[in-house]
Amino acid sequence: MGIKENKANGVECAFDILREGINEVIVATEQNAAPMGVIRKKDSLHMAVYLTAHTAQILQRCPFAVLHITDDPRWFVRTAFFDPDPEEYVLEKCTDFFIPRLREIPSWIACTCRVQNKTKEKLLVSLTPIRVVQSPHVFHPVNxxxxxxxxxxxxxxxxxxxxxxxxxxxxxxxxxxxxxxxxxxxxxxxxxxxxxxxxxxxxxxxxxx
Ligand SMILES: Cc1cc2nc3c(=O)[nH]c(=O)nc-3n(C[C@H](O)[C@H](O)[C@H](O)COP(=O)(O)O)c2cc1C
Missing domain, CATH: 1.20.58.290 (Hypothetical membrane protein ta0354_69_121.)
Incomplete structure (x- = not known):
């Protein structure tokens, strides 16, 4: 099994990876990373992001995000409370843009983002995959x-x-x-x-x- 990549249109690959329901991923926006739930309903993807999160502030001015797919819980603890160092990001060319992603997490989905609704508490953001890279992975039993x-x-x-x-x-x-x-x-x-x-x-x- 090699690295699976679809540069032209990531949508199909993304929908192989993300299940219906809520998918917990590490979302990088500019040089900021945080665990977030990506909600899949049929072929649509959204995030509900509290306005208190830096991620919400960034998404209102920079409409790109990289969803990192990992089951390593250390990434979830770390990025929930701290930002990775700037050297931990690499710039990835996606369509005409360079988007920062975390070097150490080899499976990711780059997306364009659109704020669909803003309440006093949250942003509802829709996501459109533009590039998907999936690295080989051994499946482990549920733990x-x-x-x-x-x-x-x-x-x-x-x-x-x-x-x-x-x-x-x-x-x-x-x-x-x-x-x-x-x-x-x-x-x-x-x-x-x-x-x-x-x-x-x-x-x-x-x-x-
Ligand atoms: C597994 C997991 C899922 C989370 N999902 C969300 C979410 O969907 N929306 C949200 O606003 N915060 C969510 N959080 C909380 C944010 O990750 C947390 O508030 C973080 O500090 C925000 O970082 P930021 O300020 O760099 O954006 C989640 C946390 C964890 C651990």
């Missing part, structure tokens, strides 16, 4: 540790602002599952997440129920 550390990270992005104890309990539960079921990559992601939470003054005790 609850991988799923749970992503769940914990989603809750943590809200918990750092709200300190809502219900979110704290969910984080604690999911980190317990992650520690029990995950491999070294998951455990490293757990460690990164706990460290970030503690730097934000949030103490989470992992639940091993």
């Amino acid at each position: 609850r540790g991988y799923n749970s550390v992503i769940e914990a990270t989603v809750h943590a992005t809200r918990y750092v602002d709200t300190k809502d104890p219900k979110l704290g309990d969910l984080i604690s539960f999911h980190l317990g599952v992650a520690q029990k079921c995950g491999d070294e990559a998951v455990k490293e992601a757990v460690k990164m997440l706990l460290q970030h939470l503690s730097e934000q003054g949030c103490t989470i005790v992992i639940s091993y129920r």
Whole structure:
């Protein structure tokens, strides 16, 4: 299996990769990266982006995004809370434009973006794939540790602002599952997440129920 690339029109390849429903990816916009959910309904792709995210501010002036496809939870923890260094990006020519993408994540979909609706809270952005690169990948069985550390990270992005104890309990539960079921990559992601939470003054005790 070699690298699958469709330079002329990425749409078909993109729809082989992205499932119906919500796909969790790392979205790069200019030199900014964050985990986001890409919503697929039949042949349309959207993101709902909170205006508090830098991603929303950038998308209103620069209508391009690269969706990085990875199951490495360390990318999700890292980019939820920190921006990668500028050297971690490479410029990729897509149609007539150079778009920054993350060098270390080899599968990606470059898209043009259009703001379809703006509320007080969120932007609804439609995405049109313009180039797809898919690197060879070994399929692994479902691992609850991988799923749970992503769940914990989603809750943590809200918990750092709200300190809502219900979110704290969910984080604690999911980190317990992650520690029990995950491999070294998951455990490293757990460690990164706990460290970030503690730097934000949030103490989470992992639940091993
Ligand atoms: C798996 C995952 C999915 C997320 N999906 C979204 C989303 O769809 N929309 C959104 O606004 N934030 C989402 N977030 C939260 C953002 O990633 C988070 O607020 C991040 O700090 C935004 O970074 P930015 O300010 O660089 O844009 C998600 C977080 C995770 C971990």
